Amino acid sequence: MTNRTPLDDSPSDIAGLSEQFSRLPQFRSTNKQFIVGNPYHRPMNPDALRGLDWGRPLTQETFASNDSLLANRLLMNVYESDALFLPEAGLSKFEGEFVDFYHQDSKVLGERVRPTAENFAFGFLDDSVGVSGKWDEESLRTHLRHAVDRANNHGGRPVFDAILSSRDPRTAANTQIAQMALDGLTEATAMAQNLGGAFGPEQSELFKIFVDEFGYGVFPAKHSTLFMDMCRSVGMSTTPHHYWFFYLPSSIAINNYFYWATRNRTGFFRYIGAMAYLEASFAAFFEELNKLFRAVYGDAVDTRYCDEHAHIDQHHGRMAIEDLLIPLARKHGPVAAKGLLQGVEEIQLLARLGDADLLAQLTWDPALTDQVAATERTGPVTEIDSDTAFDTEVTSADTRVQVLGGEALLYNSATGDPLRVPQGKAVIVPAGRLYGIHADRRTQITKEPVA
Ligand SMILES: [Fe+2]
Ligand SMILES: [Fe+2]
Incomplete structure (x- = not known):
C-alpha cells in the first residue's frame, strides 16, 4: 500500500486534482459492501469524479444528489486525514495504510482540492440564507429562542414515524444510526479544531462543553464510547465508516459542514451559531429518539448515548448561547453577529434538507x-x-x-x-x-x- 506515484502537478484544474486524489491507494475500490475494521479505507470512484461538473456548484435542489455524494465523500476524506484514527485491532495489519492515509503527498493534494470543493458543496448557503439587518444581543437571543422553540415544538418527526411504520423498523432504525455514526463515532472532532489559539474567556467556555463530550477524560463516559455501546447493543459495527457506502449525501454534507466551519478560522462564528442551535435543540430530540429506539429494539438497546444527550445538552444549549454566542456577539460586533446568525440559519436549512433525504430513503422499500x-x-x-x-x-x-x-x-x-x-x-x-x-x-x- 505504500507503493505510490509522486504528486503530479500538471493537472492544475480541480477535475484533474480531484481524480488524482481519488486514485490514492487508501481510496481504492472494493468488491465488498462494507468496510471491515479499517478506518483508512474509504472508496472513491475516480471515473464518476472525472464526470463531475465542478463549474456547477450544488444548490438546495441538488444537496442530496449524486454530485453531492461524490464531492462530500471527497471532502470528508480531506478533512478526516487531519484527525487521528487507529484501528481497534492495532496497527500491525494496517501499517502501510496508516502511512498512506496520512502521507504528506495525500495531504497536500487534498488541501489543493479543498477550497474549490468547499465552494462547490457549500457556496449555495451564502445565497440561501439572508441575515441582513442590524442585530443586537437581545434580538439575537430572541431569534435563537424562536428557532429552538420551533425545533422542539414541531409538528411531529416524520423520520421517526417512517421508521416505526416501515416494514422492518429495525433495519430502518439501523439506517438512522448509520447516518448518526458519521459524527457519533468521532464526536466533537470538529469542535476540537477550535480549542487552540487565544480568544479569551469564550475559549474556556468552549472547552467546558468539549470536555463533557469527552466524558471528562473517562473513556467509558465519552460520548463516542456511548455511541459505540449503543451500536454494539443492536448488533451494528463500531468501526468508523463500516457503512461507508450507505451514508446519504445529505448526512455526509451536514457532517462536513462542521468540518468546513472549523477548518476555516473565519467560519468560527458560523460554527458557534450552528453548534449552539444544535446543542439547544438536542435535549428534546434525544428524548424522543430514546423512545423510538426503545419501541423498535425493546430493552436490549443501550440508550445511554441518548440519555446522556437528553440530559447534558440542556446545559450545553444554555452554555453555548449564554456563555459563547452572546458574549462573542457583544465583543466582536457585526462580523460576529452575522456569522453566528448564518450558522443558526444554515444548520436549520441543512437539517431540513437532510431530514427530507433520509425520509425519502426510508420510505423507499424496494421489497x-x-x-x-x-x-x-x-x-x-x-x-x-x-x-x-x-x-x-x-x-x-x-x-x-x-x-x-x-x-x-x-x-x-x-x-x-x-x-x-x-x-x-x-x-x-x-x-x-x-x-x-x-x-x-x-x-x-x-x-x-x-x-
Ligand atoms: Fe455529545
Ligand atoms: Fe453536547
Whole structure:
C-alpha cells in the first residue's frame, strides 16, 4: 500500500486534482459492501469524479444528489486525514495504510482540492440564507429562542414515524444510526479544531462543553464510547465508516459542514451559531429518539448515548448561547453577529434538507415494489460478477435497473438484506435514492432513466 506515484502537478484544474486524489491507494475500490475494521479505507470512484461538473456548484435542489455524494465523500476524506484514527485491532495489519492515509503527498493534494470543493458543496448557503439587518444581543437571543422553540415544538418527526411504520423498523432504525455514526463515532472532532489559539474567556467556555463530550477524560463516559455501546447493543459495527457506502449525501454534507466551519478560522462564528442551535435543540430530540429506539429494539438497546444527550445538552444549549454566542456577539460586533446568525440559519436549512433525504430513503422499500418484466433494452449492458467493485450512487431520475442474465442484488440500506432481482426482471429506483448493485455470479444489467 505504500507503493505510490509522486504528486503530479500538471493537472492544475480541480477535475484533474480531484481524480488524482481519488486514485490514492487508501481510496481504492472494493468488491465488498462494507468496510471491515479499517478506518483508512474509504472508496472513491475516480471515473464518476472525472464526470463531475465542478463549474456547477450544488444548490438546495441538488444537496442530496449524486454530485453531492461524490464531492462530500471527497471532502470528508480531506478533512478526516487531519484527525487521528487507529484501528481497534492495532496497527500491525494496517501499517502501510496508516502511512498512506496520512502521507504528506495525500495531504497536500487534498488541501489543493479543498477550497474549490468547499465552494462547490457549500457556496449555495451564502445565497440561501439572508441575515441582513442590524442585530443586537437581545434580538439575537430572541431569534435563537424562536428557532429552538420551533425545533422542539414541531409538528411531529416524520423520520421517526417512517421508521416505526416501515416494514422492518429495525433495519430502518439501523439506517438512522448509520447516518448518526458519521459524527457519533468521532464526536466533537470538529469542535476540537477550535480549542487552540487565544480568544479569551469564550475559549474556556468552549472547552467546558468539549470536555463533557469527552466524558471528562473517562473513556467509558465519552460520548463516542456511548455511541459505540449503543451500536454494539443492536448488533451494528463500531468501526468508523463500516457503512461507508450507505451514508446519504445529505448526512455526509451536514457532517462536513462542521468540518468546513472549523477548518476555516473565519467560519468560527458560523460554527458557534450552528453548534449552539444544535446543542439547544438536542435535549428534546434525544428524548424522543430514546423512545423510538426503545419501541423498535425493546430493552436490549443501550440508550445511554441518548440519555446522556437528553440530559447534558440542556446545559450545553444554555452554555453555548449564554456563555459563547452572546458574549462573542457583544465583543466582536457585526462580523460576529452575522456569522453566528448564518450558522443558526444554515444548520436549520441543512437539517431540513437532510431530514427530507433520509425520509425519502426510508420510505423507499424496494421489497414492496413490484418487479416488472425486463423489457427490450436500449442502453448499454454492464456485466458484473462477485469481483466487480461495489459502489453506491444516487439516481438523478427514476431509473429502471434490468437484469438480463444472472441475478442482481440491490442494496439500499446499511443493514437490510439486499433485494434479489432475477434474470428477466426489472426494478425502478426512484429519483434521488441511494442504491448499489452487487452480483454473486456473472450477471448482465442495464440502467436506464424511465422515459
Ligand atoms: Fe455529545
Ligand atoms: Fe453536547
